Amino acid sequence: DGGITQSPKYLFRKEGQNVTLSCEQNLNHDAMYWYRQDPGQGLRLIYYSQIVNDFQKGDIAEGYSVSREKKESFPLTVTSAQKNPTAFYLCASRSRGTGGRQYFGPGTRLTVT
Amino acid sequence: GEDVEQSLFLSVREGDSSVINCTYTDSSSTYLYWYKQEPGAGLQLLTYIFSNMDMKQDQRLTVLLNKKDKHLSLRIADTQTGDSAIYFCAESAGAGGGADGLTFGKGTHLIIQP
Numbered sequence: 601d602g603g604i605t606q607s608p609k610y611l612f613r614k615e616g617q618n619v620t621l622s623c624e625q626n627l628n629h630d631a632m633y634w635y636r637q638d639p640g641q642g643l644r645l646i647y648y649s650q651i652v653n654d655f656q657k658g659d660i661a662e663g664y665s666v667s668r669e670k671k672e673s674f675p676l677t678v679t680s681a682q683k684n685p686t687a688f689y690l691c692a693s694r695s696r697g698t699g700g701r702q703y704f705g706p707g708t709r710l711t712v713t
Numbered sequence: 714g715e716d717v718e719q720s721l722f723l724s725v726r727e728g729d730s731s732v733i734n735c736t737y738t739d740s741s742s743t744y745l746y747w748y749k750q751e752p753g754a755g756l757q758l759l760t761y762i763f764s765n766m767d768m769k770q771d772q773r774l775t776v777l778l779n780k781k782d783k784h785l786s787l788r789i790a791d792t793q794t795g796d797s798a799i800y801f802c803a804e805s806a807g808a809g810g811g812a813d814g815l816t817f818g819k820g821t822h823l824i825i826q827p
Contacts, residue, residue, distance in 0.1 A: 606755075633814055642717070642801060642817035643756075650812055658814055690755055694812070701746070702815060704755040 603627070604705035606691050611710045613685075621676045621708045623691030631694040632674035633702065636660060636687045643690060649674055678710065685712045719802055719818035726826045731789040733821045735802030738783060742804040745778065746815065747787045750799045759787070759800075789823075797825045 604625045613619045623632065631650045635643040635658075645658030649668040663682025668674055674693075678685045688709050692702040716738045725731045737745065743764050748756040762769045762776045762785070769776045775788040789796055799822050803815040 604755075631812060635817075640721075640819065642819045643803075643815075644817075645814040648814050656813070692756075700812075701758055701761060703758060704748075706755045707753075709753075 604691060604693055604703060606689075606705040606708050609706065609708060611708055613710070613712050615712055616680045617712075618677055618679050619685075619710065619712075621678065621689055621691075621710070623674045623676065623705060624672055625691075625693040625705075626672060627693055627695070627703065628671070629693035629700075629703075630671070630696045631700070632668070633692040633694070634658075634664075634666065634674070634676045635690045635692065637690060637707075638687050646676065646689075678712075685710060717802055717804055717816055717818035719800075719821045721819065722822045722824065724824040724826060725792050727792060727794060729792055731787075731792045731796065731823055733787045733789075733800050733802075733823065735785040735787075735818055736783055737785065737802070737804045737816075739804055739816070740780075740783065744805045745776075745785050746803040746805075747774075747776065748801040748803060748817075750801065750820070752798075756801065792823075792825060794825050794827075797823055799823070 607622045633648040634646040647666040649655035665677045690707045691705040694700045694702045718736045746761040747759045750756050773790045777786045799820040801820045802818040
């Protein structure tokens with residue numbers, strides 16, 4: 601059963617704590633992406649990785665960090681430096697080449713109080 | 714910079730056609746996409762169109778692209794209650810075909826009246 605998994609579906613943290621969101625794919629895709637969605641907003645790109653051991657900042661990378669040690673995995677850490685971390689976080693992956701489509705995981709809803 | 718604009722709400726009667734519109738600014742976009750999001754879920758890729766095409770049809774879905782006006786539309790024929798969702802238009806950022814991520818509109822809430 602191929603796809604993208606994100607865990608957990610709901611996550612609660614206290615302000616000041618770092619938290620890591622998981623994203624795993626078994627589609628053999630090279631590229632992976634993290635987006636953030638706020639109510640009434642579109643998706644905004646946080647970080648992306650086109651290949652293992654390499655990643656680039658997206659439009660709103662401040663307060664976030666990522667790693668890409670394995671092709672299948674692209675975890676996102678929300679640090680205490682992120683001023684408004686409560687949001688819906690979506691992971692996506694994409695096959696190689698121009699025109700490769702991005703496919704999304706089910707998302708993790710993070711609430712920080 | 715890149716920007717994608719959509720109207721926030723569309724209300725249609727069950728059985729009618731729905732037309733969701735989108736405008737974008739990046740003329741170098743090579744692909745344009747339509748995604749569907751149901752409450753609390755991730756995004757489902759519905760369809761996409763290459764920038765050198767002006768129309769693409771896939772069952773009940775028809776995508777029209779006017780590259781000169783940078784206008785994209787999604788028509789859903791015979792709209793059903795299961796089509797109730799948020800629909801996002803997205804463009805591939807720059808000339809990389811989407812490798813550097815997608816730029817999304819804010820989404821159009823499609824509301825189905827019985």
